[in-house]
Amino acid sequence: QVQLVQAGGEVKKPGASVKVSCKASGYPFTKFYVHWVRQAPGQGLEWMGMINPNGGRTGYAQKFQGRVTMTTDTSTSTVYMELGSLKPQDTAVYYCARDPKNSRLDHWGQGTPVTVS
């Protein structure tokens, strides 16, 4: 079955960077885009960007341009999202989600809590 498994939570200091992983299984890794979405405490969902594992092309929301980097490791079917220059407002749960077509986001990871303090 399709699974997206994310690493455990992180605690970081302001100004630091965090790299969150998302390991995919149960489907052909390079045939599906992966999006990253975050959710601050008590808030809605916020789209951060996406990556095409087939070639690594990325697209980032304007808000995060210059501060976020998404990469893939096809040998381990893992997608990474690195966010730099962390601020307390970046405290959130970070999710990866699979996209079979037209941003359907049909399977999600369990989320990685990141605390900036």
Added chain:
Amino acid sequence: QSALTQPASVSGSLGQSITISCSGTSSDIGGYNLVSWFQQHPGKAPQLIIFESSRRPSGVSSRFSGSKSGNTATLTISGLQAEDEATYHCCSYVGNYSLGVTFGGGTKLTVL
């Protein structure tokens, strides 16, 4: 501030039907028939319940239905059950890569 507008909360009694609206613009909802809806229980990841505005993934109850008219999408839940109490998020395709998708602020459904 979210790009799509949803009511913060709705409520309904067991067995009733409710609707949740999601308003956008011609650049998102109105430009594509690509609205998704997600159900999220506390502490859990969102789960897709509607895609392409009105289609249900396999395994999702037929009590959930979606529609779209102009710049507004609507989620309808019929025959409310206790387990439907959750937060519902709408989402619209905006474009590929750096345009991506945009979400609403989420609607908390309370089942009375």
